[in-house]
Amino acid sequence: MLLNPFTYHAPSSVKQAAKLYATLADVKILAGGTIVLNTLKKLKQNGAKTPENIISLKKIKALQTICTQKSIITIGSMATCRDIIHSKELKKDCPLLIAVAQNIATTQIRNMATIGGNITGRFTWTEFQTPLVALDAKLHFVTKTGKEKIINAESFFKQNAKTSDILEKITFKAPQDVCFVYKRIPKRAEPDIPIFSICLRASVKKGTFQNVCVAINNAKSFARKDTKIEKTIAKLKTNDKAGTNLLKTLDLSRYAKDGDYKQAVISSTLKNTLNELIAQTK
Amino acid sequence: MTKLKINNRIYDLALKGHETLLEVLRDILGLTGTKTACDEAECGACTVLINGKAILSCITLAMDVENDDITTIEGISSGDDLHPIQQAFLDKGAVQCGFCAPGFILSTKALLDENPRPDLDEIKKSLDGHLCRCGGYLKIFDAIEDAAKKLRNE
Numbered sequence: 001m002l003l004n005p006f007t008y009h010a011p012s013s014v015k016q017a018a019k020l021y022a023t024l025a026d027v028k029i030l031a032g033g034t035i036v037l038n039t040l041k042k043l044k045q046n047g048a049k050t051p052e053n054i055i056s057l058k059k060i061k062a063l064q065t066i067c068t069q070k071s072i073i074t075i076g077s078m079a080t081c082r083d084i085i086h087s088k089e090l091k092k093d094c095p096l097l098i099a100v101a102q103n104i105a106t107t108q109i110r111n112m113a114t115i116g117g118n119i120t121g122r123f124t125w126t127e128f129q130t131p132l133v134a135l136d137a138k139l140h141f142v143t144k145t146g147k148e149k150i151i152n153a154e155s156f157f158k159q160n161a162k163t164s165d166i167l168e169k170i171t172f173k174a175p176q177d178v179c180f181v182y183k184r185i186p187k188r189a190e191p192d193i194p195i196f197s198i199c200l201r202a203s204v205k206k207g208t209f210q211n212v213c214v215a216i217n218n219a220k221s222f223a224r225k226d227t228k229i230e231k232t233i234a235k236l237k238t239n240d241k242a243g244t245n246l247l248k249t250l251d252l253s254r255y256a257k258d259g260d261y262k263q264a265v266i267s268s269t270l271k272n273t274l275n276e277l278i279a280q281t282k
Numbered sequence: 283m284t285k286l287k288i289n290n291r292i293y294d295l296a297l298k299g300h301e302t303l304l305e306v307l308r309d310i311l312g313l314t315g316t317k318t319a320c321d322e323a324e325c326g327a328c329t330v331l332i333n334g335k336a337i338l339s340c341i342t343l344a345m346d347v348e349n350d351d352i353t354t355i356e357g358i359s360s361g362d363d364l365h366p367i368q369q370a371f372l373d374k375g376a377v378q379c380g381f382c383a384p385g386f387i388l389s390t391k392a393l394l395d396e397n398p399r400p401d402l403d404e405i406k407k408s409l410d411g412h413l414c415r416c417g418g419y420l421k422i423f424d425a426i427e428d429a430a431k432k433l434r435n436e
Binding site: 001010030034056082191 | 298299300301302305321322323326329335336337338341342343345346389407408409410411
């Protein structure tokens with residue numbers, strides 16, 4: 001299908017992109033294209049208006065870098081899932097994100113879709129949300145006036161991922177002495193979006209969980225920390241019964257109604273996640 | 283003018299900006315080996331290689347791939363000689379109606395260029411973005427294993 005005509009802009013720097021974003025009217029930012037171009041087609045099919053200007057970030061090479069400096073990992077917003085999967089830095093310093101990226105969509109989509117598009121696309125189910133919340137990641141935006149604005153991932157998703165700025169990069173401290181477990185539940189075995197995902201972070205010391213973070217995405221709202229589950233886990237002993245004991249006291253009705261199959265799926269996922277983390281620490 | 287490098291040939295094209303790569307390949311350049319099917323990134327029929335990586339041309343703006351190496355199904359054979367992957371697809375009966383075959387073959391090329399000795403799970407994972415309505419997946423997997431052996435001169 002032919003897209004409705006628009007004016008294509010391909011800035012070579014973030015500053016140029018910000019300037020264009022500030023001056024152009026009726027404009028949309030294009031990252032990997034896997035969400036935006038499909039959306040433009042759907043809008044046209046439905047007879048809805050489509051943007052007059054598209055700013056493509058593809059030519060800004062600086063946005064594609066992944067590096068670690070002084071224990072801070074930086075991922076450019078235009079790094080693709082494939083870049084993340086093949087990153088030597090992430091393999092060494094944060095394999096969690098590689099595991100997450102490997103589960104996203106299909107090979108061609110992983111070759112195209114970017115972490116920036118995943119974060120700012122404003123779909124509740126996107127997969128980098130829970131790990132970035134669990135990593136206490138910071139999102140670095142460039143405002144329309146060219147200034148840097150930093151917001152932590154949790155706050156960003158609490159504000160429903162709304163932004164009128166350009167995401168430049170994501171930074172976080174390289175995890176040390178903590179374990180992560182990420183689990184996702186798709187509807188089907190084939191490539192599919194998850195209906196629930198969880199990223200659990202914790203360390204184990206003297207038979208107890210410490211530094212616990214539980215980031216949950218139920219696909220209906222954006223990812224956030226569940227402090228009730230975090231507190232419950234922090235009180236548990238790190239033995240084989242931890243997963244079962246966790247479920248005894250938890251009220252999961254905020255994620256799915258009592259009796260709904262999703263509640264059973266979520267509770268067994270929580271149990272397995274915790275048990276897997278314990279197994280990692282042995 | 284926009285310069286597109288397709289199958290090692292440079293094309294100077296007067297593009298407006300909103301054309302997808304799929305439209306440029308098929309409607310402007312007549313390279314109809316790349317297929318239009320779902321047109322919404324679900325089926326893989328429009329797969330081409332950009333710098334050796336499989337991507338979906340239906341959701342790629344042509345101007346975004348200016349100066350990149352674009353490979354379509356027309357660009358992998360040598361004259362009248364089929365590429366070993368194409369030959370393996372024929373030998374193993376992996377081409378039925380043939381509509382999905384160009385996409386499968388290009389994804390296979392990307393896989394085997396990177397991993398000459400994939401196991402069955404790796405083959406399946408690399409083809410997770412393709413649909414074959416004839417349901418000929420098993421023969422396609424056979425063909426890929428056969429092509430991998432041929433490319434390794436075994």
